[in-house]
Amino acid sequence: MHLWLRNFHLLAGLFSALMVLQYGVSTMFMSHRGWFGPPKMETTEVTINVSSETATSARALARELMDKHGLNGELRQGRETNTGYVLRIALAGFQHDVEYSRATGVARVKTQKRPARMTLTAIHQQGGLHHEHWVSNAWGALVGIVSVGLILLGLSGIYLWFKLRKERVVGTVLLVLSLAYSVSLMVMLRVA
């Protein structure tokens, strides 16, 4: 049992390592934006001709841009305007902002490639298995696996600590302090 749990803790930890590191680092970026200065985005702009017969709706326009013009990603936002449509096709590392004019049949596509720290932040906010794009669903699946891993890492960690006799006294003090602090705050916040 002990060896099994020890191995499980190691394997689950190693599999989740990069994702957990991503969560820590991206939280640091979100929590301490002032440390890093404004992010620099690489921006390119192109115009694409799409006939108004094809662009009958924002979704139809997005489909055309994805199928015929290489715009990869998930349709995140979209709406009709007085003159056409605006929409955003994006994944964690980039976004294409599209402004389409029905009158001219021209879609202006502004592509912004996000720097690594913004991509990490976007990955942090990924989740769910209901997305249209397989990459977003894959991230969602990885989030689920790592979440289960985190819970099991915590529980197996408690067991492994307890098996270290020399660490029981110090460990008990730390655990009791931590639980007293966190659980009492959670209760206070929940009942407020």
Place this chain on the structure above:
Amino acid sequence: MNYWVKRIHTWFGLLNFTIVLVFGATGLLATFRPAPAERRPPQTTTSDVPFTPSAGVIADKDVAVEIRRKLDIPAAGGNVRRDGDNNLVASFSTPNGLRRVTYLEKENRLRVESRHNNIWQFFNVLHETLPRQAEDGRIRLWGYYTEFSLWSLIGMTLTGFWLWLATRPGFRWAQISFAAGTAVFTLLWIFSR
């Protein structure tokens, strides 16, 4: 050296035990919650509370502070505006859900609308509660804990990695597990850029 790395890894784990479980629960919520269009909004209740701001409290934002204190709202953030009838509306974000308070000045009362997050949504908001400058002490203390956890997560990952390489680098399943996790992350990163 390994002895101290192992102790630090263990201590970080013990100190962050609760919040690691909160993070795990949040991740499960993110994975299995319905798509935005299918989500049911949280239940909302409304109540009225008598209220008159203290003498000398004039500005809307100062009235909002008094409202928060009067109702003991553990606000992680909020905003203040006037509605269509020119009543002051103070909205407070709390781990339990949004609290929208309308100050009906002529009637000396507050109309309090409370949205009630379920326990999973509560954990979700807790996990992202970071404001260490919040006026509410409970939120500030939880914010310190979340801040500590972000550094602990980084520390536990690095110390865990060290312990593996220092004690069992040849363990084949560990190598496979690390390679698999890294490969999945790397591939998804590439496809996301």
